[in-house]
Amino acid sequence: MKRGLIAWDRTQLPPAVFEKRLARVRAALDERHLPVLLVYSDVWRSNQARFLTNFMPYWNRSLALIPADAPPVLLCALSPRVYPWIKSVTIFEDIRPASKLMQTVDQLCAERGWSRLGVLDLPRLPMEIHTGLRGREIVDVPSLGITDPDDPEFAMRRRAVLLARKALEDHLQSAIETGSVEIGQFERQLRRLGAEDLVIRVRSRGSGAYSISVALEYCGHWVKVVRPYGPADEVVVLERRFHAALASGDGYRENLAGPQPYEAGTGAIYALHVEHQGLFFGDTCAGSQPL
């Protein structure tokens, strides 16, 4: 579960940003003559719901329903006792308890007169939800064009990656000075800086050479940075390889738009890693540049 600070700073990410993003959804619905779009999210797969509504579930799963002509509704298996908190960090005003998600979808469809449902990336729904939709008129609505990053998204990810890079480089310096890697202390430092969630991995090559990978979520925005600690000449080679791979399209790429941990693939914002003799260097990139 996510156990870091989940916050919405409206000066960093004004509500108007979400109005523009919801307008993309409504255009897609209009194009397909659909009354509503269903967006699935859980603690692992929160990027899409976060992009559209700023909802980042710390646990459990939920469905966001975005009508063509009304404010979005959150169907949520979390207790109503946390709804005030959810409202404080998302655009949702209408949150409904839904321990049985599909039953609540049916109730809402009946209430609103919706006979057709658009589903964001239908083939990627969990089987339980996918099966539960059978018998209804369902239209797959691909996320392409709907959740493509906009300028505020790039700006937030840039904040996140600066935080991750600085902390990782400071930590490596400290590790060099003390001769040991203390992952617990590194995690403590990142969470005190406001990391909402973290995945830190260390891969040792032996003989005191290792790579540290940090996937960090800041206000819902995931980034990934990998830095090596080893002989200086090898680190120089790695950095060169990284920049060559950026230009050439080589290296191992992960799509940061999807669920974290990430799948291999590319996207507008992606993580690129390169390897040299068991050491790794990686960063979060957009286009052919580090973000």
Added chain:
Amino acid sequence: MDLMAERNWDSILLYGHGWRKDYFRSLVNVNYSGPYAAAHLTRSGDLTAFVSDPWDRELIPGAADFTVTLPKASAIAGLELMEARLVHGVPVSATADIEELRRIKTPDEIECLKQAASLADRGYQHFVDVAHVGMKEYELVAEVEGFLKSNGAEDNFMLIASGGTEVVGMKPPTARALQSGDSITTELTPCINGYYAQICRTLVLGDPSPGQQEAFSIFSEAQQAAQDLIKPGIKASDAARAQNDVFRKYGYGDYTGSKYTRVRGHCLGLFPDETPHILEDVDYVIKENMVLIAHPNTYLPLSGYMVFGDSMLVTVTGNVRLNTTEKKLFVKDAA
């Protein structure tokens, strides 16, 4: 293998993703870090692991690449969580059967759970040691997370709340600064080698109010009622009722329902919130070598939300507490 023969399944797939690693880890106990993993077992005993991250392939020598098409399986554990695009054919769900197998812990699993409970105890002591007036909730969680990771935790499930009678539940940490008189509640659930054990305690900064003291005495009596009762043969509903009856006895029966609380406990293992849940409408019969927590956590108008509970191993005649932390309302000087 016995289950596969009994159900006439030719093969079974245990699926895992970033949130739910437990089905996969029940057969291949490796803490993978990629987005997906699966283990495919045939009736003849052939086992193939599929992982999706290059670093994971070094953890499981011989593992196949998850991005290739997964083999068809007669049954899938975790089918309900699996992305529809990944499911081939019409497999049946093995989720309930595998969960039932997992409920009875082996000696090795019990050892992991004991280690996790011990770390929960030490983690809670650290929580008490570092909490102070002015500290923000998320800073307190950061300190505890750092401690747990430094002491071998792979993961942790943790909820927190702070404040007074206005607090109705727990959630992730906020930027609220701790104040004198606060109840600070936490469910702390570190994971050792895949297995989660939990402790629930409440800390008061400064002198506890009469309401906080009275509330704690009710929580303590309720938790003890469950601890005295739990043994093989009783039902989860009995353990829930024993706790709720204490609240009813003191006139707080209204606070044992879903408006104010979730469950009166749950099983523990490879997932921090395993079923069966301890609820009055769950008639599952508790068995020897299950590990569970009984926690009467709820809101009371006396104190706001309060938590109290320990992990327990069900033995042949009763249960043993896996946590050793003192069963008390923790109090720390606010100065």
